[in-house]
Amino acid sequence: MIAERLKNLSQACAEVEAMIISSPENRRYLSGFSGSSGALLIHDGVGELITDSRYWEQAGMEAPELELIQQRQPLWPQVAAVVRERGYRTVGFEVDKISVATWQGLLQSTPQVKWVGLSERVERLRMLKTAEEIRHLGQAAQIASTALERALARMRPGCEEHEIAVELEWQMRKLGSEGLSFDTIVASGPRSALPHARPSRRRIMEGDLLTIDFGATVAGYHSDETVTVGVGEVHGQARDIFDVVCLAQSRAMEQVAGGFPVSEVDRIARETIDGAGYGSYFGHSTGHGVGLEVHEAPLVALHSSDVRLEPGMVLTVEPGIYLPGKFGVRLEDTLVVTGDGSERLTKIEKVWREL
């Protein structure tokens, strides 16, 4: 599998003799190596891994298909030395993943090399997941959904947002999550109008909307799911916007299938919310790809018009309505595109429920 990925990357970067990959997720995808520092040198489908002594043993175990180059000086000077030694004249690098200082250092230390900034080459390969990757994503989603049910069962009016986050994170870890997919969002009452609120010491109260956005990780793969629930009975506009978001989400999810333009998924969700008069309260895009990163290609947005869904793509559908100072609702599921439609990886039904 690694050999095939390396071959595909070399084909995707045919304009250069060799390609340097330094971003952690792309490095892991193309090698299996999960350490926090290192770079890959890829040429003609062959990969070499440059890393320091902290990781030599780990690299041997995790990335047996790559040759190991032992790093004995800071990473980028070492990369430059290897490139000089090999006599490459055109070398690609991830233009959106290295600093200006690193790039300037490379130019100075390798004047004979033409450095070519390439973007999205690995990310495009990563959009189509293998059965093994989908299994990891499914496991992460299952852990997160189960953990949320366990955490909610213990929560009552009077609990702090912070307590809910801690309980949920503890349950995810107990169920086998390696870590958190991202900082858990718990937002209640007027704070639910903040799409990315951090859990506060606010106590949840009868009549609140409570939004929780959370994820687990398995083998480096993330889950991403959002629920909005009522704390006791909820009436009026808060209840109405829940129904609108629920309809927008289910309509958009029904369309997720091979061949469908990803921008249309966004359009359907947006039209439903616009039609109910809340268009200006739905500011973010409808979703995003999920994999080794919690946000990756494809972006599910109106301007992603050239991307069509294909079996093996994994994406979220997460419309929301946020009324400043009042309350907000977001519902999010993660889906995998299959041969004849899609399968939902996240497990919690997005129907109205009360704590």
Ligand code: ZN
């Ligand atoms: Zn999320």
Ligand code: ZN
């Ligand atoms: Zn998301």
